[in-house]
Amino acid sequence: LPLHIIQRGNNRSVCFYSEDDYVFYIHLLKLLSETHGCKIHAWCLMTNHVHLLLTPTTALSACSLMKGLGQRYVQNINRTYQRTGTLWEGRYRSCLVQHESYLLACYRYIEMNPVRARMVDHPAEYRWTSYRANAQ
Numbered sequence: 001l002p003l004h005i006i007q008r009g010n011n012r013s014v015c016f017y018s019e020d021d022y023v024f025y026i027h028l029l030k031l032l033s034e035t036h037g038c039k040i041h042a043w044c045l046m047t048n049h050v051h052l053l054l055t056p057t058t059a060l061s062a063c064s065l066m067k068g069l070g071q072r073y074v075q076n077i078n079r080t081y082q083r084t085g086t087l088w089e090g091r092y093r094s095c096l097v098q099h100e101s102y103l104l105a106c107y108r109y110i111e112m113n114p115v116r117a118r119m120v121d122h123p124a125e126y127r128w129t130s131y132r133a134n135a136q
Helices: 018-037 059-082 100-110 131-135
Strands: 003-010 038-045 049-056 094-095
Touching: 003 059, 018 038, 018 049, 018 059, 038 059, 038 100, 049 059, 049 100, 100 131
Parallel strands: none
Antiparallel strands: 003 049, 003 094, 038 049
């Protein structure tokens, strides 16, 4: 079953400081999703949180992916910006997506996030989402 995963920045603070951070996270997401057996359907990287819609192929796929993402991304951020400590607000949250109608709603919810946040007028204008790959 697909999962909707949300991970927020600690105290809702920024998790992506530059364009390079977004690019690095996306690179890690692709690499680790293949390594751990997760099919990524939709994603959105907001400044202070992340949404992923994925289907794990094994019972441990999603948690292994998120553990690897968390460790490697935070290590890179801490090294790059000479900071220490946690970046994320605890463990990620996940919800099972059991019905097809909710699956489509979840795609829309994730990819419309920048529009709801009034960062852009149309989801195609936001670079850090799967909208362009899925809708265009």
